[in-house]
Each structure stands twice: as structure tokens, then as C-alpha cells.
Amino acid sequence: MIQLEHVVRAYGQGDASTRALDDVSLQVEAGGFVTIVGTSGSGKTTLLNVIGGLDSGYEGKAKISGKDLKTMSDIELSRFRNETVGFVFQHFHLLEHLDAMHNVALPSFFSSSDGPQLERAEEVLVRVGLQDKLNQLPTQLSGGQKQRVAIARALFNQPKLMLCDEPTGNLDTHTGAQIISLFESLNTENDLTVVVVTHEDFLFKHASQTIRLEDGRLVAEGAHA
Ligand SMILES: Nc1ncnc2c1ncn2[C@@H]1O[C@H](COP(=O)(O)OP(=O)(O)OP(=O)(O)O)[C@@H](O)[C@H]1O
Ligand SMILES: [Mg+2]
Structure with missing residues (x-):
């Protein structure tokens, strides 16, 4: 599903340059459940952005479902981000003046010729x-409920891959555990x-x-039983 080969993501020039990702190679099978850990600044978000096609300023190869992201046109890449991921x-990123249903259906306001797909929003x-x-x-919802709306929005287009950046970081342990079990199911x-x-x-x-x-390097990749 995900294949990275010698990915380097550098910021800045010369002595001032830092490598947010430093020669990262990894593989994730379809249907896998992967956690990415590391201290602040170790490159976790950068890695997620490369995998999700949000950042193309890297060297090396990133392939998703066998397709090299660098070979995609801008249109193909945005379709990939909308449909596959x-x-x-x-921080949930919900629009405060829209109810849950319209936050979830928002992508279809722009992409669907039949107008917003509210039935699909309700389903997710x-x-x-x-x-x-x-x-x-959103102001009438708890943190865990807001995150569920954000997850529903992410599910709207039936993605194959879900990329989550500290999805429980703003939630108490109990609510976080519920969100984690939702991801598991x-x-x-x-x-x-x-x-x-x-x-x-x-x-x-x-x-x-x-x-x-x-520091941008993959130091351990453990497969669990
Ligand atoms: N746009 C940018 N310009 C310059 N440097 C950047 C940029 N984005 C990230 N970096 C640097 O790349 C490194 C990795 O950043 P990244 O955001 O991937 O870390 P992270 O592991 O997600 O950290 P956190 O746990 O705090 O979210 C850091 O040293 C950061 O300063
Ligand atoms: Mg981060």
C-alpha cells in the first residue's frame, strides 16, 4: 500500500539546512494499522504529509498502491488526496457555522454536480x-464528538488510507480510547x-x-504479532 524508498526532506540551504526526513525507507501492507512515534520535531508530520501527497519537496520515492506520487500531475494528485486518502x-478543523452534516458533506459541495450529498453524510x-x-x-459538540465528525468527513469519499496526526492529542484518555477503538473497527x-x-x-x-x-531517521520499525 505504502512504499517509501530513501526519502529525504530537507529544509533550508547549506549549514542552516535540516533534514526533517533523512533517508527513510519503509513499507506498509494494505489493511495495516501503523503507529508513528517519536519526539517533537522528529519528522512525524513531515512523513505523513509526504505519504498523503501534501508535500512533494522531497527526494527519493513515495509509492502508494504501486503509483509513484512524483509521476502524478497536479490534477491526479488532488484526486488522489480527495479519493484515496x-x-x-x-485540531478537528471543522467549520464553526456549519452543522455536523454539512461539515461532512462539504467536499461534495464542490465536486458533485448534484449538489451536496447529505444522505452520504448521514450514513458516515x-x-x-x-x-x-x-x-x-461544532460548538454544541464535545471534543470526542467533534473528532468523530472529522473522521466521518475523512470517510466520506470511501478512502483506502486514513492518515491521522495526533487524533487523540486534544482528548482526555477515556474519549481518546473510544476514538482509537473506532479506528480499530x-x-x-x-x-x-x-x-x-x-x-x-x-x-x-x-x-x-x-x-x-x-531526528528524521527511522530508528525502529517493529512488526507486532
Ligand atoms: N515548513 C518548514 N520549514 C522549515 N522547517 C520545517 C518546516 N516544517 C517542518 N520543519 C522542520 O522539520 C522537522 C520535523 O518537523 P515535523 O513537523 O515533521 O515534526 P513532528 O515530529 O511532527 O513534531 P511534533 O511532534 O512537534 O508535531 C523539525 O525540525 C521542523 O522544525
Ligand atoms: Mg507533528
Whole structure:
């Protein structure tokens, strides 16, 4: 599913240059559940951005489902980001003046000629357990509920790959654990490949693989039983 070969992502020039990613090679099988760990500044977000086609300023190769991201045109790349990948972040990124349903359906406002696909939005909100909150505004939702809306939005286009950057970072332990078990069931039941950047690796007992970064270098890649 994901194949990186000798990926280097450098910022700055000459002596001032830093390598956010320094010769990273790795492989993730389709249907895998991967956690990425490492201290602040170790390159976790940078790695996620390369995999998700958000950052093309790297050297080396990044292939997703066998396709080299560098060979894609801008249009192909944005289609890849919209259709193949679902992104989830620490700070939910919801629009405050739209209810749950419209936050989730937002991508279809622009892409669908039939207008927003509210039925699909309802379907994914039900999937994440928010059938009672369809018309609530983000300010009327708890942190965990907001993250569920963001996950529903990421699921809207039936992605094959879910990339999550500290999705439980703003949640208490109990709520975080519920979000983690939602990812686990999406991974198992929907055959979704899940990659999660996290500081709370110990909570992800279900993970099939852990990638550890240190100063942009992959220091350990452990496959779990
Ligand atoms: N746009 C940028 N310009 C210059 N340097 C950058 C840029 N983005 C990231 N870096 C540098 O690259 C390195 C890795 O950053 P990255 O955001 O990937 O770390 P991270 O592991 O996600 O950290 P955190 O846990 O704090 O989110 C850091 O040294 C950072 O300063
Ligand atoms: Mg980060």
C-alpha cells in the first residue's frame, strides 16, 4: 500500500539546512494499522504529509498502491488526496457555522454536480455513532464528538488510507480510547489502512506495525504479532 524508498526532506540551504526526513525507507501492507512515534520535531508530520501527497519537496520515492506520487500531475494528485486518502488532525478543523452534516458533506459541495450529498453524510455520521447529532454545530459538540465528525468527513469519499496526526492529542484518555477503538473497527471492518501519529502509542494495542523516528531517521520499525 505504502512504499517509501530513501526519502529525504530537507529544509533550508547549506549549514542552516535540516533534514526533517533523512533517508527513510519503509513499507506498509494494505489493511495495516501503523503507529508513528517519536519526539517533537522528529519528522512525524513531515512523513505523513509526504505519504498523503501534501508535500512533494522531497527526494527519493513515495509509492502508494504501486503509483509513484512524483509521476502524478497536479490534477491526479488532488484526486488522489480527495479519493484515496482521508486526513484527520489533532485540531478537528471543522467549520464553526456549519452543522455536523454539512461539515461532512462539504467536499461534495464542490465536486458533485448534484449538489451536496447529505444522505452520504448521514450514513458516515451514523457509522461513527453520531446519529443523534446530525444538525448540531461544532460548538454544541464535545471534543470526542467533534473528532468523530472529522473522521466521518475523512470517510466520506470511501478512502483506502486514513492518515491521522495526533487524533487523540486534544482528548482526555477515556474519549481518546473510544476514538482509537473506532479506528480499530474501521481498520478491521472496512479494510481501511490506518496510519496514526501518536504520543500515546501504548494505547494502540491493535497496531500491526510501529515506526519510530529520531531526528528524521527511522530508528525502529517493529512488526507486532
Ligand atoms: N515548513 C518548514 N520549514 C522549515 N522547517 C520545517 C518546516 N516544517 C517542518 N520543519 C522542520 O522539520 C522537522 C520535523 O518537523 P515535523 O513537523 O515533521 O515534526 P513532528 O515530529 O511532527 O513534531 P511534533 O511532534 O512537534 O508535531 C523539525 O525540525 C521542523 O522544525
Ligand atoms: Mg507533528
